[in-house]
Amino acid sequence: MSTRAADSHATASVSGTGREIATDRPAVIVALIGVFVLAIAVTALRHPGGVVVSSDPGFSPAPVVLLLVPAALSVVLTLLLPVGRGGSGVVGRRPGRVRGELVLLLALAAGFTLLVPVLPRPEDYVLAKGVLFLLVPLVLLGESARRRGWALDVQRPEIAPWIVVLPALGLGVLSGVGPFSPGTPTSWPPLPVLLIGASATAITAGLGEELLYRRLLQTRLEAVAGRWTGILLASLLFGLMHTFSHGDGPPWANALQAIAMQGTTGIALGLLWSRWRRIWPCVFAHLLLNGLGVALHLVGVLG
16 A cells, blocks of 8 residues: 555555554644643633533532543553553555545544534433444444455454453543542432433443444544544544533533543543453443442442
């Protein structure tokens, strides 16, 4: 595969494959990091008493700095643990199709974000996420792969499962309970409503968001623009997805808050996926993020 003039990213040859892999542009990395730093600074200044990161009722504000600790620790732990044997790069086998699939996934992510404010009922939020994050991409990309083969080669290093699960467990547990978590609601809905809501969230958020933003979108962004660019950009979009469902300020402030809080969590999850190319730890961490408090509450109620 040769580099075309229309390509705006740098590339490096992949030994023995005849293909090329995208490498990051430092200026782009600096710009993306700057967006996250700005979002964190503005959110902390606007909310000196803390923010409420959950869209569920009954949560109390928590300091911004404390809420960022689980993601930061997960990133550090992921970087310190061994990579394993073999690479974890992403190589585009068919660059044109990769870019086409990327456009589709970006449209799904942006479409859902813009759709949230006009959805009339809470259940429509869950239904839209299930359709746009699970049904549409799986059907379209799956059918394309069946007919024409996969557009990407994703390398998967050999690593012991217990190593991969450590950052996921740390991120999920620290974000779910303890001094670095947003706490628990002061009141809970009736048990049947709680069970239905928790199950729907587990499928559409724990599985659906990780499939769309990490496994599908980030992977193609890495193939087109480089590993860290893909991680940061997918995390930025993941944060922006929460703009209209979290926060009580003007849209610009809610967007910055979503980047600062959910976006930084996305970086931890994105690095977890990019380093070991196993989606189940990301799903596991996301399930703990959203459901550990609920699980502990259910244990107390049923016990």
